[in-house]
Amino acid sequence: LNYLFGLKLDPRYNGFNRDEYNYSPDLTLTEFVSESNFRDQDAIETSMNLGYDFEHDRIQFNALISDGSHPSEVDRDRYLGTDLSTIFKSELEATDNEQSNWEVGGNYEHSFANSSRLQFLLISNEEIRNSTRERFTTTNNTRDKNQYLQSNRRTRERIAQAVYNWGITDGHDLRFGLERAQTILDTELYLGSSSQSGIASPSYGNLPPVLSSSNPGSTVEEMRYEGFTVHNWTLNDKMTLESTLLYELSTIEQTGTAKRSRDFGFLRPKVDYRYDLNSSVQLRATVER
Secondary structure (H helix, E strand, C coil): CEEEEEEEEEECCEEEEEEEEEECCCCCEEEEEEEEEEECCEEEEEEEEEEEECCCEEEEEEEEEEECCEEEEEEEEEEECCCCCEEEEEEEEEEEEEEEEEEEEEEEEEECCCCCEEEEEEEEEEEEEEEEEEEEECHHHCCEEEEEEEEEEEEEEEEEEEEEEEEEECCEEEEEEEEEEEEEEEEEEEEEECCCCCCCEHHHCCECECHHHCEEEEEEEEEEEEEEEEEEEECCCCEEEEEEEEEEEEEEEEEECCCEEEEEEEEEEEEEEEEECCCCCEEEEEEEC
């Protein structure tokens, strides 16, 4: 029985100030911008790996989960005129970021009496990258929202693979494999602006929506199937030759704001030659499509 547990905490606090001076072509100072920016983030990740070895079999299970959600804020003051004594505009941008992901996986391996091996692999994961930014005008100690931007992104992946390794003769090994993979990307974009005409909506931060730039929901999904054969040939103590023939078949489909679908088929051969001059120097030549 083999087991491994891990916990990682990564403080990523970041803060800085920036001053910007703008000049006209005759080098007259016309604008000064003072900006403070900070990010208050602590990323945490936990993982585990469990494995058990039998006489001819091996089972492993892996899991990981992490979260790096955090707020960030930008304060910006803009001064105009040659004396730069009057604040022309003050803005505050407050952003709430949601960042998380998880992954689980497992594999099973069986060794036969003739030294060949059969392996099965399963993986499932999800990653979320969402952010909501609200921009306010803060001149004269008031807070008036003038822009709302919400961007949501979720990626999911599910993979299943089966591989059979077979030692044909001394110096010759074959590997056959099949893989099925599903990848799904969900996206949303909501943009609201006080400069737009229309009816304010709660989905757009209680501002009129900018419909030409918004995306209430779109999904892109890829279904991929892959079959491959790999031949390893040990020519002598210094030379090896690996030949690979792989065929990939996939369909990519988009639904939501737009609907379209495309099919793809690829034949991908590869030859890899390696020559060991000595224990620390190796020459390699690859031909691949």
